[in-house]
Amino acid sequence: MEEIKNKIWAIGGGKGGVGKSIFTLLLGDSLAQLGNKVIMVDADLGGSNLHTFAGIRYPKYTLADFMGRRVESMDEVVMETPINNLKLICGADDILGIANPKFTQKTRLLNHLKNLDADIILLDLGAGVSFTTMDFFLYAPNKIVVVTPQATSIQNGYGFIKASLYRRLHRIFRKDPKALEIVKRSSVPVQGENIDSMAKVYEALKPLKEDYVEKLMDCLNCINIKLVVNMVREPKERNVSHIVRSVAKNYLSLDIEDFGVIQYDRILEASINNMAGFLTGGKDSASRHNFYDIAYNVVKSCRELIPANSLIPTTS
Template identity: 85%
Template structure:
């Protein structure tokens, strides 16, 4: 169990275009460079493009082959990337309707995922709040939400966290109609509604018994979210994480952790059509250390041995 706890990381964020896929690739690359076996999984089932970032035009196998049972084992759909130690499971577009796999297909997928031979499995999630995306997010013991300083990204990032928490609460209390009713009242914005936060849900369900409040607290403790702010152009933009952190604390009773900042980097943007070339020869860019810093945070949070920082190329980070 401890191993799975460290191994699976979901990267979400609610909004498209904030850099989730690029972040997944470059965090995976940094962890691989530091000696870890990494598998990236394109879990954006309706809009997969991680393979294109990794320089693979026509993947031989994708998750659709696994979901459609054309292959039995998930190992068979793993493909190599130009980087040693960094492998990929490609997503597939929604032509076969796999963007919304059935419950049994999802369970089979998640069961196979945890048995893959890797130190880290990074799930690149799609945008939006589809049940499949939230289920991947909730399944992963480690959750990273990527934001940019844009107001819409902050709004969508918070919305994604809130929707995922409520999905988990619905699931936990599905057999308890009285608690569910209170949770439903708190999840919609109704003017004059007195239950508008998880703290108020706690107070409202208190008379229903200790099991209910205990399960609520357990649920909150299990959702362990880390924030990364991407495309930071000015030092003060790194502070946008405080907005999400304080709203999540006040309304959702969630303690969210800062996990790092990535500067806006023209070289990264320009390399997007040739990320494979960038991975093999062009990584001397300004944001490089930002990704290493986050990889160190990943290793630290797993209490893994951290190699000497001097191994990392010395490029400037966001000040």
């Protein structure tokens, strides 16, 4: 069961344009080159474009076909890409109100994902902190947050992490009004209030019920977030990872793993209208080895799930 669950990786970031979709595509490609069966899912339900990046002009099927029950199983909406081992479930823009799926539609979708025939499933999330985006993020056992060195991206990336964590805490403590009030007060600290960090939430919850502290610790320990800094132009910008992780540690008591950096890549940016060409032809561009490094990190995280010979690249 764990094996099935561990293969899902969500890629979020809060801010638009930080490179979540490109990251999904190139990480997917690197993992596929390493011999893994990869399925990317365009879970940006309001602004799907991953299929265009993957070189699919007119998707035959999209998630809307699955949500609208026009196909019998999710396998039918999995499309081939020009890359061997790399497949895609295309997104759909607000067809049948899909941008705001109901809770039951979301759980059905997520439950079917687990059963797809793949070693690794990458969910490309939309920008912002909609409930749907956060629910997809929280559902995935592995979560990658992509930020760039821009101040607004750092802010939104941290905001996305915080909002997702609080969504989970709301759910955990929803049945106890007193506990919920503590969680709510800490999520929007008012001046003069003393619950302004997760450590203070811990202290405030302790007297309420014996197992609350344990529940809080479980939530913090299991959330499993990794951070990638994209579009790094100079060495000092690598420090962004340290900044975000320190703030998350100090205020949210979250241990976020440094998952690597990706250089700003001129060739990649110039290839935006022909990403399929970049995948097959841009092997020597500046950022390619960064994606391989992160792919190795992903494989390392699931190494108990993937046969050892998958770790050997099949292409140079």
